[in-house]
Amino acid sequence: MTRYKAIIAYDGTAFSGFQRQPHKRTVQEEIETTLLRLNSGQPVLIQGAGRTDAGVHAYGQVIHFDLPQLRDTEKLRFGLDTQTPEDIAVVSVEHVSDDFHARYQKHRKTYEFLVDVGRPKNPLMRHYATSFPYLLDIEAMQQAIAYLVGTHDFTGFTAAGSSVDNKVRTITRATLEWSSYPNTLLFTFSGNGFLYKQVRNMVGTLLKIGNGRMPVAQIPLILTSKDRQLAGPTAAPNGLYLKEIIYED
Amino acid sequence: MTRYKAIIAYDGTAFSGFQRQPHKRTVQEEIETTLLRLNSGQPVLIQGAGRTDAGVHAYGQVIHFDLPQLRDTEKLRFGLDTQTPEDIAVVSVEHVSDDFHARYQKHRKTYEFLVDVGRPKNPLMRHYATSFPYLLDIEAMQQAIAYLVGTHDFTGFTAAGSSVDNKVRTITRATLEWSSYPNTLLFTFSGNGFLYKQVRNMVGTLLKIGNGRMPVAQIPLILTSKDRQLAGPTAAPNGLYLKEIIYED
Structure with missing residues (x-):
């Protein structure tokens, strides 16, 4: 073999x-x-x-x-x-080697998430970016996203009923910038593992903050309280990309 | 009205x-x-x-x-x-005004054409760029594309049997550069009008030149001879974009 x-x-x-x-x-x-x-x-x-x-x-x-x-x-x-x-x-x-395992060997994953903020939305990107044609305070979102970097219990950002016991993960990069597509924001998250729907829940929460319907301080509150009810909605899947996986050794 | x-x-x-x-x-x-x-x-x-x-x-x-x-x-x-x-x-x-006409009022059109040169091709761009995973001499293509700028009879680059009598058109811009997408070339053509399949025939010919199967001087030869047989194949439609139309006045 x-x-x-x-x-x-x-x-x-x-x-x-x-x-x-x-x-x-x-x-x-x-x-x-x-x-x-x-x-x-x-x-x-x-x-x-x-x-x-x-x-x-x-x-x-x-x-x-x-x-x-x-x-x-x-x-x-x-x-x-x-x-x-x-x-x-x-x-x-x-x-x-025979002991390589795609899932269990230690690795760092990077996810990207594209949000089309154009009005109207770009019809050519309708399957490749999530449309959010509303007001966004980018600076507030950049302040908020920085709170996600580090080692935290991400229970508040995972789907209720998740079967994983340990919900502590380390995020090494969490950034928001304009992408190379017109009117499209790019979120980038790197870390040693992500819980079920974690990235989409983080993005949904950040968009709610950017839209002024939650304060920037909601992020540390969700992390410390571990309360999913305090987070924003789950962002649609069409903006999410599994970008890169880098294995240790 | x-x-x-x-x-x-x-x-x-x-x-x-x-x-x-x-x-x-x-x-x-x-x-x-x-x-x-x-x-x-x-x-x-x-x-x-x-x-x-x-x-x-x-x-x-x-x-x-x-x-x-x-x-x-x-x-x-x-x-x-x-x-x-x-x-x-x-x-x-x-x-x-009532006399505005989208087609007959004088305008300048810009077309873009995306070519995915990656191997394998990007599955997310399969409908939005034409795949050409072969060797390309970009410099030769840039020399060749420059010959298209100006006022020429583009008979050699239109579909046989086209019903338009006057095939003289003016191209004000014809450029080739790397696009913001990974491994993807961007052709841009601006002009006062384009014949049926002209852009796709120009791109097909430029790709053949880039692949070394036609000399750079083939472009002026096609323009002066008006011979469609001397041009390359028609590039696939999925890479072509009607980008912008600017009207006079």
């Missing part, structure tokens, strides 16, 4: 998320179907670093899988890339 | 082009259907500045139409924008 690590990009619009679910179109299912064909009809299971939700995009999702043979990585990348549907691209494939 | 000028943006992916055709989904039909609703069920015909083909996008298409009443332009814009499908946006509406 040889273990392979691959970087995958996808347009999340037409997927019910990354993870396989019965009777739904998922990224995992499409890649496993292609790997089965490339593996003489023998099933191959893939493990993804993160489970992106329906509508969420990826430029840097990482997966690993095992194949019986040692293959040329560029040929394998090309075969996977061309045989998966056109809303999935296989950016790179490399050999890794 | 009051005449209105509107600027329209659309994602061309799901349209059979701008111009109305039987049994096809077109931009013109969608806007006219919405205007009929906003005009008490009375049909309203629109006139577009340019007829974009299937798959071609627009940020700055201009239309004009007449309504019996003098309406508030922002209310009309908002009504049109929200009632047209989400792949059309109405950017602005203004009152214009």
Whole structure:
């Protein structure tokens, strides 16, 4: 058996998320179907670093899988890339040691979130940015986002009923700037792990602060109180991108 | 009667082009259907500045139409924008004089064309840039594109059988640079008018030159010979954008 690590990009619009679910179109299912064909009809299971939700995009999702043979990585990348549907691209494939695990090996993830503040919204970006055509105090949002950097218990920013016990995570970067797209804001978050819906809840809260319906100090209040009711709504998935994953060692 | 000028943006992916055709989904039909609703069920015909083909996008298409009443332009814009499908946006509406004509009033058009040179191609841009994952000599293309600026007979760059008699047009800008998207080239062409498929034929020829399969001097040869057979293939429509139209006066 040889273990392979691959970087995958996808347009999340037409997927019910990354993870396989019965009777739904998922990224995992499409890649496993292609790997089965490339593996003489023998099933191959893939493990993804993160489970992106329906509508969420990826430029840097990482997966690993095992194949019986040692293959040329560029040929394998090309075969996977061309045989998966056109809303999935296989950016790179490399050999890794047998103990590499896309999900459990320590890593730092970066998510980006695009918000189209134009009025009207850009019809060409309707699946690739969340529209927010209302007044925004960018400076207040930049003050607020800075409170998210550091090691905190992010219970207040995760979905109620999350099954993870330890909700302490470290965010090493949380920034807001204008993107290279017209009238579009770019949020960037890097950290050692993110809870379910954490990024979308942070963005939804920051937009509410920017719109003047919550004070900047709401962020530290949500962190210390761990009260999801104090946070803003969950931002729509179409603005969210899993941008990059960097593994330790 | 009051005449209105509107600027329209659309994602061309799901349209059979701008111009109305039987049994096809077109931009013109969608806007006219919405205007009929906003005009008490009375049909309203629109006139577009340019007829974009299937798959071609627009940020700055201009239309004009007449309504019996003098309406508030922002209310009309908002009504049109929200009632047209989400792949059309109405950017602005203004009152214009009765002799304004979106197509026949003198104007300068700007087209942009995006080429994704990444390997693999970006799955999120598959409808918004033409993929060309082959070697390109950018400098050769920049030398070649400069030959297009000026007043020329562009017969060699239009579709065979075009019905327009006078094929002399003036191009005031023709540039090639890296766009703000990763691994994506941006062609920009401005001029007083473009022939049918002219921009896509110019881009197809420039890509062939960049790929080393035609010399830089092929451009002046096509212009002077007026021979379509000497030009490259027509580039795919998904990279083309009608960016802006500026009227004289």
